[in-house]
Structure formats: structure tokens, C-alpha cells
Amino acid sequence: MSEAQQPRICLVEDDPIMGESLCDRFELEGLSFDWFRDAASAMAAMAHKSYAVVISDIRLPDRGGDEMFGELRSGSVPLPPFIFITGYGSIDRAVALLKLGAVDYITKPFDLDGLIEKLRALLLHSGAADRGMLGVAPAMRRIEDMLPRLARHASAVLISGESGVGKEHVAQALHRLGSGDLKAPFIAVNCGAITESLFEAELFGHEKGAFTGATRQKKGYFEQAHGGTLFLDEIGELPHAMQVKLLRAIQERRIVRVGGEASIPVNLRLVCATNRDLKEMVEQGLFREDLFYRINVIQLHIPPLRSRKEDILWFACMFLEEFSRAHGGERFRLQPEAEQALLEYPWPGNIRELRHCVERACIVSPTPSLGVDAFFGEGLTAWTPRVMDGNLAAYLEECERNYISQALVLCDGHISRTAERLGISRKSLWEKMRRLGITAPGE
Secondary structure, three states: HHHHHHEEEEEEOOOHHHHHHHHHHHHHHHOEEEEOOOOHHHHHHHHOOOOOOOEEOOOOOOHHHHHHHHHHHHHOOOOOEEEEEOHHHHHHHHHHHHHHHOOOEEOOOOOHHHHOOOOOOOHHHHHHHOOOOOOOHHHHHHHHHHHHHHHHHHEEEEEOOOOOHHHHHHHHHHHHHOOOOOOOOOEEEEHHOOOOOHHHHHOOOOOOOOOOOOOOOOOOOHHHHOOEEEEEOOOOOHHHHHHHHHHHHHHHHHEOEEEEOOOOOOEEEEEEOOOOHHHHHHHHOOOOOOHHHHOOOEEEEEHHHHHHOHHHHHHHHHHHHHHHHHHOOOOOOOOOHHHHHHHOOOOOOOHHHHHHHHHHHHHHHOOEOOHHHHHHOOOOOOOOOOOOOOOOOHHHHHHHHHHHHHHHOOOOOOHHHHHHHHHOOOHHHHHHHHOOOOOOOOO
16 A cells, blocks of 8 residues: 555654654654644645644644644544643643543653554554545455545446445545545435435425425535535435436436526536345336446445455454544453354344444443453344354364454554564464464455
8 A cells, every 4th residue: 555545644743852753653663644843834734635643742832732623623624533742731731632522642751652552543443434444355455446546537336235334434435535625525315215205306406485395495415515426325215207317417417406497517426325236126127227327337346244254353343442432542352252253243234233233332341351242142132152062272273363363454464563462472473373374464
């Protein structure tokens, strides 16, 4: 992956010694970053460049880091996670910033290894969005590799897959890669949730007085998405009468509001998604063939989670990190038997079900160490542990293989960092990987 594709760190630090020390460590870790000496230059960069995380000293020469955070927080662009550097005399200010949404603060002198670990966790989460990190399974890697090209050239993309596999997440990644403007709109529409009689007005808007209850002019989803992306989820639920009108709007790139006469140009990327077989629907006369071929220029199929088991623990750990950051920073971890249970469960609800399952486990577990019961409590699922053959050594070996594989994923395949995370030497890790038949991600 090129440096331009990697999540980027924004470092705001006026102390040359500390700044150089941090930059040297970032380079050794293979992290991408920009270093700014004052708030003004950092804010100017953030206005046109996307950062995965910001590390800022509270005391800066032109204004306080907390003032910069407050000004950015009041803007319209989503704020990246902030970590503040502070001396003991400014801890109260740092704590106040946590209450306003900052992720964490570190006090001088600080543990550089601890900071790198925090950054790794934040960049892992950011990678899922900003680098198109959709998973570690080969099928998702292939989709990830395609997204930059599609973002540059494709005006219409169809995403297929079961409910809950992350079709909207892929659409959002495509939108971010294809939009040079951070404020470009992403409008998501669930076609299965709109009353048939309101479809036209919702998609194309309406003029005041166009029908009973139309007390004012309203822009439809097409106009709202102008300059950005329109995501039509569950496109297979679109009423037959609306299909021809949608086709005309796509072909002409113009719409007419209900009750209006003016033809309004729209410039957008159209991304459609479905959990149904549209080709079969065409054969049954339920979906227009011409519309199918118009939206099916490029198709991305997302496999169900049960067929890409490499992604199960990757997503589970990412959701654990999300929950930890959102609820006071308590560090949750999976017990080996819980990891095995997650891998064996078929996940009919896919990633959506996994997210809810992880959230529930974090809430109900009395300790940060999450066992099987936290995920699969009585009455929640028909899942039962796989019956073992009685060979304890084989069971422990399987748990060890899963644990090392997941550590490699979390460390992006870096052997040294993985060994450090596991508390073993590089040589021991290589020997275990060879014995267990493990290869690093991407090999």
C-alpha cells in the first residue's frame, strides 16, 4: 500500500526536540504523518486534507490546542480523533477536553510505546474507513484494491450481498475515495422503507402545493446528492412504475420535481445495493431489464461473513476498540474459547449481527475478559460449542493458531510488533507460525 493510501497522523507540536523524537519513531513504525509547529498551519492543512488522528500539544505558540479543538469541533466537517499532550499543570484542561469528545491525553514525560499502541488502535479503526479496509479476507482485499479505480472512473456501481454484510460501508468507502471535497454529500436511501405513493416526491422533490400536504418546496434525494453520491439501498424493492422514471433520471442526469416544470441537472455518482437476485427478477418481469443493465455496469459482490472467517475476529476486535473508546476507555479482550465460538457461529445476520453481539458482550460481562457466555447467553441463540474429540492438545493448538493469526492482523503483518504484542521473541513467533501453518496477512 502506498504512503498516500495510508491513514495519516497530524502532529501539532512546537517543541523541536519532542517533535523530532515523535517523527523519528513514527518513521521507524512505518506511519504516515505531517508535523506542524502551530495551530494555524495545522488547521489550514485539515481544511483540505483528511487525517486519521490528531496529536496536539495543549500549549502552542499561536493559540491553545483546546481552542483549536473547539473551533474545529464547531465546524461542519467530522472531526478526527484527538490525543492531547500536556504537562501536569494542564491536566484539568485535558480532562475537560475528554468530556467534549477528545479520545485521550498523555502527560509529559510520556511512554512512547504506549502512545504507539494507542495510535495503532485508532489507525486500525480509521483504516476500515479511510483506506477502504473492508476486512482481511482475500475477497475483501480484492474489492479494496478495486475501489480507487472505481472511484476515479465509475459513475454507477451495483453492490450485492446478504443483509448485514456491509454494502453501505463499501459505498461510503467508494464515496470518500472519489470525492476530493470533504463536504460532498453522501445520501443513503432505503428503497424498501418508502411508501410507494411517495417515491417520486422523495427521489425527485416537489414544489409547493404539488399535492395535499406539500406546504413548501422540497428538494429530493437526487438534488441533495448533487456533487456527491446517491446510495440506493435495496434497489430491488423499487416499484415497477418508478423504475422507468429512475432510468430516465440516470440517463439524462436531469430530474423534474413533482408539480414542477423546470428540468434540473444533477451530477452525482449512483451506487445501488441489493440482497436479491436482480437478474432473476428481470427474468420474472419484476425488474426492468434496461434499468438492470444501466446500474449493473460494475458489480461488487460481498460474500457473507460465514464464508470469510478471517474477517470475524478482525471485525470483533475493531468493534471492541470502538466500544472501549466510547465508554471510558476500558480495554476489553476475548478469551480463547470466545474466539473459537465466534469463529464457529454461522452469523446469519453477518457483520451487523456481530457488531450487536460484541456490544452486548461488553455491556453484560462483569469483567473486561469476555467469555462465551457474554456473547451467547441463554435464549439468545441456538449456537452450541463444537463437540471436541477429547484431545486437549489439539484444542489448545487451535486456540493458539487463532490467537496468533489475529495478533498478526492487528499488527498489519509486522513480525516484530506481533512478537512484542504477544510477549515472545521474533524467533519464537516464527517457529510457532511454521508449526501451526500460519502466514502473515498479505503473503
